[in-house]
Amino acid sequence: MKFQIEDITVYFPYDYIYPEQYSYMIELKRALDAKGHCLLEMPTGTGKTIALLSLITSYSLSKPQTPIKLIYCTRTVHEMEKTLAELKLLHNYQIKHLGPEARILAIGLSSRKNLCVNPTVLAAENRDSVDAGCRKLTASWVRAMAAENPNVPTCQFFENYERAASAAVLPPGVYTLQDFRVFGKEKGWCPYFLARHMVQFANVVVYSYQYLLDPKVAGIISKEMQKESVVVFDEAHNIDNVCIEALSVSVRRQTLEGATRNLNRISQEIDRYDFFLFGRFKATDASRLRAEYNRLVEGLALRGNLPITDNWLSNPALPDDILKEAVPGNIRRAEHFLHVLRRLVQYLRGRLDTENVEKESPVSFVASINSHAGIDQKTLKFCYDRLHSLMLTLEITDTDEFLHIQTICDFATLVGTYGRGFSIIIEPFDERMPHIPDPILQLSCHDASLAIKPVFDRFQSVVITSGTLSPIDLYPRLLNFHPVVSRSFTMSLTRDCICPMVLTRGSDQLPVSTKFDMRSDPGVVRNYGKLLLEMVSVVPDGIVCFFVSYSYMDGIINTWNDSGILKEIMQHKLVFIETQDVVETTLALDNYRKACDCGRGAVFFSVARGKVAEGIDFDRHYGRLVIMFGVPFQYTLSKILLARLEYLRDTFQIKEGDFLTFDALRQAAQCVGRVIRSKADYGMMIFADKRYSRHDKRSKLPSWILSHLRDVNLNLSTDMALHIAKEFLRKMAQPYEKIGGSGRKTLLSEEDLEKMGDGGMDEMLY
Numbered sequence: 001m002k003f004q005i006e007d008i009t010v011y012f013p014y015d016y017i018y019p020e021q022y023s024y025m026i027e028l029k030r031a032l033d034a035k036g037h038c039l040l041e042m043p044t045g046t047g048k049t050i051a052l053l054s055l056i057t058s059y060s061l062s063k064p065q066t067p068i069k070l071i072y073c074t075r076t077v078h079e080m081e082k083t084l085a086e087l088k089l090l091h092n093y094q095i096k097h098l099g100p101e102a103r104i105l106a107i108g109l110s111s112r113k114n115l116c117v118n119p120t121v122l123a124a125e126n127r128d129s130v131d132a133g134c135r136k137l138t139a140s141w142v143r144a145m146a147a148e149n150p151n152v153p154t155c156q157f158f159e160n161y162e163r164a165a166s167a168a169v170l171p172p173g174v175y176t177l178q179d180f181r182v183f184g185k186e187k188g189w190c191p192y193f194l195a196r197h198m199v200q201f202a203n204v205v206v207y208s209y210q211y212l213l214d215p216k217v218a219g220i221i222s223k224e225m226q227k228e229s230v231v232v233f234d235e236a237h238n239i240d241n242v243c244i245e246a247l248s249v250s251v252r253r254q255t256l257e258g259a260t261r262n263l264n265r266i267s268q269e270i271d272r273y274d275f276f277l278f279g280r281f282k283a284t285d286a287s288r289l290r291a292e293y294n295r296l297v298e299g300l301a302l303r304g305n306l307p308i309t310d311n312w313l314s315n316p317a318l319p320d321d322i323l324k325e326a327v328p329g330n331i332r333r334a335e336h337f338l339h340v341l342r343r344l345v346q347y348l349r350g351r352l353d354t355e356n357v358e359k360e361s362p363v364s365f366v367a368s369i370n371s372h373a374g375i376d377q378k379t380l381k382f383c384y385d386r387l388h389s390l391m392l393t394l395e396i397t398d399t400d401e402f403l404h405i406q407t408i409c410d411f412a413t414l415v416g417t418y419g420r421g422f423s424i425i426i427e428p429f430d431e432r433m434p435h436i437p438d439p440i441l442q443l444s445c446h447d448a449s450l451a452i453k454p455v456f457d458r459f460q461s462v463v464i465t466s467g468t469l470s471p472i473d474l475y476p477r478l479l480n481f482h483p484v485v486s487r488s489f490t491m492s493l494t495r496d497c498i499c500p501m502v503l504t505r506g507s508d509q510l511p512v513s514t515k516f517d518m519r520s521d522p523g524v525v526r527n528y529g530k531l532l533l534e535m536v537s538v539v540p541d542g543i544v545c546f547f548v549s550y551s552y553m554d555g556i557i558n559t560w561n562d563s564g565i566l567k568e569i570m571q572h573k574l575v576f577i578e579t580q581d582v583v584e585t586t587l588a589l590d591n592y593r594k595a596c597d598c599g600r601g602a603v604f605f606s607v608a609r610g611k612v613a614e615g616i617d618f619d620r621h622y623g624r625l626v627i628m629f630g631v632p633f634q635y636t637l638s639k640i641l642l643a644r645l646e647y648l649r650d651t652f653q654i655k656e657g658d659f660l661t662f663d664a665l666r667q668a669a670q671c672v673g674r675v676i677r678s679k680a681d682y683g684m685m686i687f688a689d690k691r692y693s694r695h696d697k698r699s700k701l702p703s704w705i706l707s708h709l710r711d712v713n714l715n716l717s718t719d720m721a722l723h724i725a726k727e728f729l730r731k732m733a734q735p736y737e738k739i740g741g742s743g744r745k746t747l748l749s750e751e752d753l754e755k756m757g758d759g760g761m762d763e764m765l766y
Contacts, residue, residue, distance in 0.1 A: 247316070380412040425640055546672075693715050
């Protein structure tokens with residue numbers, strides 16, 4: 001369908017549109033017109049992605065004199081592929097209506113592991129090894145050696161791509177990662193470097209959050225992006241945690257041991273340059289380290305001119321915080337720099353030998369390094385770039401072997417750059433396992449706004465959107481920005497296909513909760529088991545249960561097994577469990593789906609904040625009921641969490657209780673939101689904890705869940721919940737009108753949009 005939103009003609013590839021999609025587009029257009037940032041919360045299963053893509057691409061088509069680029073950030077490769085598939089459908093529709101002038105170039109960009117087509121490189125088991133395998137074949141010095149000696153292996157795909165030079169371009173179209181690989185094989189070109197090259201020319205780029213938020217990656221991949229871009233962070237409910245992880249570093253004993261091995265290897269390489277005086281080295285390498293020294297005197301600005309294959313990671317500090325000056329004299333010579341790193345590793349090793357938890361600010365930590373190891377702040381600040389420069393000079397390609405020393409230099413640069421928003425926390429053991437010594441030194445970032453600030457400053461509009469952004473007023477404070485539009489949408493339904501319930505007590509009227517003083521109570525564990533047992537006997541197909549942690553899930557399943565409850569549950573449905581092993585969990589999910597498909601029915605036990613809670617949909621018969629056992633608070637004795645809470649209180653005036661409740665409830669909403677993925681779907685949500693009946697907890701759930709949470713469902717026992725479940729399932733079995741009747745339309749046609757007056761939208765939504 002085709003319709004107008006003010007001066008924009010919107011091309012939408014379906015015959016009908018949801019009222020909330022239309023409202024979403026209006027608010028999004030307001031933000032684009034104002035050239036500002038926005039926060040939009042849209043219920044799951046209401047077509048958020050296609051609404052975004054339709055409005056932004058149509059907006060760009062309507063203003064050809066000022067074209068805007070769309071940078072669409074997703075959390076996973078699976079979400080990236082889904083977004084590109086939707087965009088392909090939209091693009092075909094626009095071409096059908098507008099002809100060749102609607103052609104755009106849209107690409108997905110991922111790591112070498114997902115784009116490489118060279119079988120020898122792909123044989124490596126993890127991403128770092130694939131990256132290193134690629135560099136062993138494509139580094140500039142390897143290719144120079146191959147030019148002299150044909151026996152030196154290179155990558156034929158990259159060589160063909162280089163030979164094609166300016167002819168290596170993509171024709172207009174929408175390219176998924178699979179399309180890229182197929183195109184690369186057909187042409188004989190490297191898909192990864194072709195994608196990297198085409199990023200600057202593409203109208204739409206879809207890639208991971210890290211490509212914009214992690215300075216080490218963003219400095220390489222995203223530096224070419226123009227200011228006239230719209231950045232979308234989809235499923236961005238955890239964006240503050242992503243920002244914090246991008247600027248946090250952990251150092252363990254294994255890291256220091258690995259770093260020592262790395263330094264010994266680098267030392268051998270330097271000795272080889274000094275003493276290996278025959279063959280190729282005699283002519284070229286005697287002057288290599290001297291040339292590098294001269295470059296370091298002039299500063300590291302020349303680094304931007306490196307060949308694309310040699311530049312693998314940028315500085316971990318943010319662009320504005322990097323000193324544009326010469327590298328300090330005491331680390332210009334390679335041998336001196338190694339001595340500095342050895343002293344730093346030795347100092348960190350000494351700090352890990354502690355029996356008490358220690359917390360320090362970066363300023364006092366840097367002062368301590370200076371007094372004990374003789375390394376000043378400016379030297380620390382340059383460690384990462386200096387290491388990168390040295391590894392290039394020494395022509396080291398197996399970078400996956402040097403991850404430990406990179407971590408140490410990453411730590412040094414960050415601790416030397418930032419005085420605020422960080423803490424150094426040293427813990428001699430994990431508090432949950434105090435008998436196992438496992439010291440860890442963590443540079444922990446507390447301020448999510450540090451990583452995302454360059455994105456807000458650089459791009460014209462940033463859209464943060466998800467199904468769970470409640471309470472929406474907390475995100476501008478956490479990320480320290482001012483949105484021009486901030487809106488939460490409800491879901492328009494022809495029938496009440498969502499049934500949330502708050503269960504506060506079992507059939508024996510004992511309260512249920514995962515509060516620390518109650519979670520081990522046999523009565524609570526028994527009532528949770530009875531609840532599940534009653535539900536598996538009446539709910540068809542799939543049931544998903546979320547627990548607050550792996551340890552709690554293990555304990556409760558063991559107790560149910562000992563008491564025979566698990567055996568009774570398995571007489572009704574098969575049971576599958578998420579573990580911390582990705583392969584095992586994937587297998588369990590596949591078998592869970594098979595059990596639901598064949599009619600046997602199944603229960604899936606999972607953990608809030610786990611992989612399943614974040615990225616797996618349990619739509620249709622795969623999820624007719626979700627039970628959230630407890631409130632998924634973070635481990636509140638964590639030293640890192642306590643330091644972050646203190647920082648949020650002092651800097652942004654966010655109370656500890658408010659943040660912890662907000663964080664727990666967004667995770668709970670994310671878990672239960674897995675059950676409903678479209679309006680034709682239906683499902684029940686049980687919040688099994690007495691704390692959900694309190695208004696201060698409940699009010700932080702998204703409005704689209706709260707609007708269906710009736711007062712009579714707020715304080716239920718197991719037998720009352722069972723009765724409501726039976727009634728709900730009976731009602732869902734009846735036929736219904738998909739377009740909507742009785743004056744409340746939930747699908748709007750082109751004619752409806754034309755007829756609709758300014759006030760008509762509210763009438764249709766509510």
